[in-house]
Amino acid sequence: MDVNRRDFLKIAGAGLGTLVLPSLNVHAAAIPGTLENAHAMLYDSTLCVGCRACQVACKNRSGLPYVMDENQMYEMPTDLDGDTWTLIKLYQDTETYSYVKKQCMHCLQPACASVCPVSALEKTPEGPVVYHSYKCIGCRYCMTACPFDIPKYEWEEKNPIIQKCDFCADLQAAGQQPACSAACPTGALISGTRTEMLEIAHQRLADHPDQYFNHVYGEHEVGGTSMLYLSNVSYEKLGYPTLKDQPIPEITWPYMKAVPFVFFGMAGAMSAIYYWTHRNEEEKEG
Amino acid sequence: MATGTNNIRLRKYPVGAGMILIWITGAIGLSIAVYRWIVGLRITNMSDNRPWGIWISFDMMSGIGLAAGAFSVAAIVYIFNIKKLYPIVRPTILTGFISYILAALTLLADLGLPQNIWHLIIYWNIHSPLFEIGWCVMAYTTVLLLEFSPIVFEALGWKAPLKLIRSITIPLVIFGIALSTLHQSTLGTMLTALPYRIHPFWYSPLMPVYFFLTAIAAGLAMTVFESYHSARTYQQKFEIGIASKITSWIPYVLGLYIVIKVVDVIVSGTYIRLVQDPWPTFMFLIEIMGGALIPAIMFSDKRIRSSLSGMVWASFLVMGGLILNRFNSTLVFMNGDFYFPSAAEIAVSIGLTCLGIIMFDAAIRFLPMYPNPREKQEQKNLENSK
Numbered sequence: 280m281d282v283n284r285r286d287f288l289k290i291a292g293a294g295l296g297t298l299v300l301p302s303l304n305v306h307a308a309a310i311p312g313t314l315e316n317a318h319a320m321l322y323d324s325t326l327c328v329g330c331r332a333c334q335v336a337c338k339n340r341s342g343l344p345y346v347m348d349e350n351q352m353y354e355m356p357t358d359l360d361g362d363t364w365t366l367i368k369l370y371q372d373t374e375t376y377s378y379v380k381k382q383c384m385h386c387l388q389p390a391c392a393s394v395c396p397v398s399a400l401e402k403t404p405e406g407p408v409v410y411h412s413y414k415c416i417g418c419r420y421c422m423t424a425c426p427f428d429i430p431k432y433e434w435e436e437k438n439p440i441i442q443k444c445d446f447c448a449d450l451q452a453a454g455q456q457p458a459c460s461a462a463c464p465t466g467a468l469i470s471g472t473r474t475e476m477l478e479i480a481h482q483r484l485a486d487h488p489d490q491y492f493n494h495v496y497g498e499h500e501v502g503g504t505s506m507l508y509l510s511n512v513s514y515e516k517l518g519y520p521t522l523k524d525q526p527i528p529e530i531t532w533p534y535m536k537a538v539p540f541v542f543f544g545m546a547g548a549m550s551a552i553y554y555w556t557h558r559n560e561e562e563k564e565g
Numbered sequence: 566m567a568t569g570t571n572n573i574r575l576r577k578y579p580v581g582a583g584m585i586l587i588w589i590t591g592a593i594g595l596s597i598a599v600y601r602w603i604v605g606l607r608i609t610n611m612s613d614n615r616p617w618g619i620w621i622s623f624d625m626m627s628g629i630g631l632a633a634g635a636f637s638v639a640a641i642v643y644i645f646n647i648k649k650l651y652p653i654v655r656p657t658i659l660t661g662f663i664s665y666i667l668a669a670l671t672l673l674a675d676l677g678l679p680q681n682i683w684h685l686i687i688y689w690n691i692h693s694p695l696f697e698i699g700w701c702v703m704a705y706t707t708v709l710l711l712e713f714s715p716i717v718f719e720a721l722g723w724k725a726p727l728k729l730i731r732s733i734t735i736p737l738v739i740f741g742i743a744l745s746t747l748h749q750s751t752l753g754t755m756l757t758a759l760p761y762r763i764h765p766f767w768y769s770p771l772m773p774v775y776f777f778l779t780a781i782a783a784g785l786a787m788t789v790f791e792s793y794h795s796a797r798t799y800q801q802k803f804e805i806g807i808a809s810k811i812t813s814w815i816p817y818v819l820g821l822y823i824v825i826k827v828v829d830v831i832v833s834g835t836y837i838r839l840v841q842d843p844w845p846t847f848m849f850l851i852e853i854m855g856g857a858l859i860p861a862i863m864f865s866d867k868r869i870r871s872s873l874s875g876m877v878w879a880s881f882l883v884m885g886g887l888i889l890n891r892f893n894s895t896l897v898f899m900n901g902d903f904y905f906p907s908a909a910e911i912a913v914s915i916g917l918t919c920l921g922i923i924m925f926d927a928a929i930r931f932l933p934m935y936p937n938p939r940e941k942q943e944q945k946n947l948e949n950s951k
Contacts, residue, residue: 397696416677416678423616423617439606440677534751534754545747550739553735
């Protein structure tokens with residue numbers, strides 16, 4: 280009886296080992312590199328006049344419905360939601376004011392893609408964080424994990440999916456600009472590679488230090504984002520959180536990496552305790 | 566064995582008014598869950614800035630935590646070889662099994678696209694804590710089903726499958742412990758991805774450890790609480806010696822939790838918040854004092870461990886402590902829009918809990934969960950004939 284148990288343990292252990300171990304090599308492929316040459320956008324709030332051409336272009340490109348009141352008259356959305364991927368807001372106090380463009384930041388190491396249990400969100404090497412709705416199970420972990428509160432949900436739908444800016448991945452793949460930056464009449468929103476955008480941003484900070492709040496938002500926040508910001512007021516006032524440089528996937532990955540060790544460690548410890556607490560019985564039976 | 570099928574029959578335990586109320590509440594909850602599948606999530610009060618509600622905090626986070634008794638008791642009996650607790654194994658495994666079924670049912674209500682839940686099997690993301698939880702819960706529910714199956718095989722008198730399950734009991738128990746260690750702690754890992762959302766009293770890199778330890782303590786407490794209530798309902802003798810033995814483990818687990826937590830709060834500098842944020846401080850102290858420290862002291866006192874009401878109350882505190890902890894970390898002190906659950910959400914949560922009690926009750930009524938003297942003899946015969 281006991282010999283059978285022990286043999287079974289060995290067989291079970293070996294079987295499980297082969298199941299779990301191959302998946303360890305997946306890490307290298309899952310998080311892309313620094314993405315410095317991937318697509319990025321720079322929004323300079325000092326150049327923005329708040330015309331919302333980007334907002335309209337976004338709705339036209341993505342085919343999302345406009346907000347209407349009960350008399351079928353057009354209204355402005357007040358926040359990002361299931362029908363609104365980008366939005367211009369205005370901050371104003373007694374001394375100064377600043378427009379701000381809200382949209383997905385397209386993090387270099389996105390929390391949403393890292394926490395999604397079914398890989399429905401994906402950071403493409405070209406820059407955009409895209410959403411594959413056909414995979415989604417609707418757990419909404421991406422919504423809680425996003426430090427910028429970007430993914431929104433279709434709460435009224437029977438089969439709801441996540442809605443967020445896709446960085447016009449299709450247009451960019453065809454060599455075009457994202458719809459919003461193409462529509463910007465003042466050059467407040469420009470697109471290019473991340474290296475170019477950072478160069479321009481730092482050049483502007485160096486040329487006109489008095490005009491800007493001295494920080495390029497998105498350069499280092501949660502490991503860096505593809506959406507970069509320049510502004511004349513502090514980013515907290517514009518509703519952008521103060522974030523550490525550590526990418527969120529780097530917080531959870533050490534725990535996930537430890538999973539096989541915890542599993543086999545615990546199984547091993549329990550087996551050892553089992554043989555120790557049953558040592559006398561084995562002698563009797565033997 | 567000719568009397569085999571005779572063991573699966575309706576046992577005439579009394580049906581009280583409480584049980585009828587539970588049947589009604591369960592039926593209402595289940596109908597609202599069905600209604601939710603027809604109309605979608607619009608009947609909830611969740612919103613874009615509050616995407617997780619009580620179905621996550623109560624049914625998933627608390628429910629799975631309270632179900633930890635199944636693996637803890639299995640470890641104590643089969644691995645640590647404390648045979649005295651053997652009589653409690655079956656009801657505990659059953660409670661665990663039902664809890665996991667309930668968690669799966671609630672998940673089906675909570676997911677926006679429940680019809681896609683099987684995508685967990687084909688679309689992998691080993692970076693996601695939720696992916697790991699999904700897999701562990703699927704595997705562990707299977708383990709619980711197998712651990713529970715002997716009672717059905719026994720009742721049917723099927724010797725071959727019984728013998729097979731008995732021969733793999735120990736590997737199965739060890740597999741279950743390893744899976745539980747993983748997913749109980751990973752529920753904490755899940756929240757480590759939210760550093761900017763959760764209040765620092767609850768957010769900590771050690772959350773996986775806290776979730777694991779509190780789950781063991783509350784799982785054991787739940788076992789005592791459940792045996793007390795089944796003893797009352799099904800007119801069995803409440804085995805005070807067994808309950809006393811189980812609860813003697815709780816002070817060690819909770820003590821370890823409190824020590825790590827206090828050191829964590831001091832070392833991380835979070836203690837400054839004790840004078841800054843009055844409301845979180847209040848809840849934090851209630852949780853640590855009422856849900857951990859006081860019951861730990863109560864359970865280390867032998868007089869309380871030999872008193873029925875003392876044990877039941879202390880167990881109640883430990884369970885309440887876990888539920889409060891899960892609510893504080895996933896709802897109350899998690900940044901987001903104001904949220905109070907809708908009537909539908911509350912009805913589904915309470916209704917599915919009642920459904921669990923109904924399933925437990927049905928198992929006790931139809932299966933030989935509490936062997937009567939004749940059945941005990943049969944069981945012995947069966948064991949001898951191995």
